[in-house]
Amino acid sequence: MKVFRILVLVLLLLVSLGLGLSTLYHLWNDDKTIPVIECPEEALVLSVGENSTEKLLEGVTAWDDKDGDLTEQLFIQGMSGSIQGNETTITYAVVDSDDHVATASRVVRYSDYTPPRFSLNSELRYSVGNLIRVKDRLTAYDVVDGDISDRIKVANNSTMVAGVEGTYPMTFEVTNSLGDTASITLDVVVRNYAVGEPVIYLSQYLIYRTADQPFSPMSYLESVSGGNVEDVVVSYPDGAFTQGVQRVLYTCAGLGGVQGSATLYVVTE
Structure with a gap:
């Protein structure tokens, strides 16, 4: 019985010694170095059309004391959720063989x-009782994402009253x-067409321009139903075009x- 106890004690000592040596070995050999990017x-100056992973990683390298060159393991962790002017921030990441990031x-x-x-x-004008579907006429495009019309949201619905004639800014x-985020306020007009009222058609109803860009309003006039193109009169906003949204009004008398x-909305940038 005494011999058995001695054997058990020796076995426990050997196990403890083994665990201790194993711990020391791992502590000695464990890689504590962090990769360097x-x-x-x-x-990094890019065109929006060059927004590829290869371009975004251009000139970036990674190194680790144990693993050596980790440039091929670099990846893009994310882009900042905001942009200031024309600048944003990109974050790179790399992981070594010991899972150090x-x-x-x-x-x-x-x-x-x-x-x-x-x-x-098309104009945002609707007859009384008609369904108002602004998104059938209003679209949005972005140089990074392309067509983003499905992301358009109404931020302010003014005080539109169903079935009541009026001009409602939205x-x-x-x-x-x-x-x-881009925003714009446009007038939604609810009004029936009067008998004999001419309808003026434009090639575009919303344009963007710079302050020094020439502006020719008649180049956007397409046709007139119930009137003559030659009778169309153009009214400019008070004063010169300033930064922001202005309205250019086309009017014409019918027979x-x-x-x-x-109305042509002109956004001066």
């Missing part, structure tokens, strides 16, 4: 970035994948003297 300090960030500057833009293919918003109108 190196990327240029200056911003390193990250680094860099500014990305787009040389040809523009915020999302709206487009209007604000629309759309956001791209970089977190950039019976009834006045018709159409």
Whole structure:
């Protein structure tokens, strides 16, 4: 019995010694080094059409004291959910063979970035009792994401009263994948057409321009139903075009003297 106890004690000592040696071995051999990511300090300048993984990783390298060159293991952890002007931030990451993670960030500057833009293919005018479907006429496009019309939201519905004639300002918003939100306020007109009222058709009802860009309003006039194109009169906003949204009004008298109108929204950037 005494011999058995001695054997058990020896066995326990051997197990403890083995565990201790194993722990020391792992502590001695465990890789405690963290990978290092190196990327240029200056911003990465790209065209929005060059937004590929290969381009975004250009000039970035990774190294680990144990694993060596880890550049091929680099990946993009994410892009900032916002953009300031034409700049956003990208975050790189790499993982070594011991699951140590390193990250680094860099500014990305787009040389040809523009915020999302709206487009209007018809006037927002509806007869009383008709279904108002603004999204059938209002679309949005983004240089990064392409067509984002399905992301348009109504931010402000004014005080529209169903079945009541009136002009109701409505604000629309759309956001791209970089977190950039564009908004515009347009008038939704609910009014029946009068007898003999001419209808003025434009090729576009919403345009974007720069302050120094020439503007020719008659180039957007397409046709007039119930009137003559030659009789169309264009009214500009008070004063010169300033930054923001202005309205250019086209009016025309019909054969019976009834006045018709159409509005071109001009966004000056």
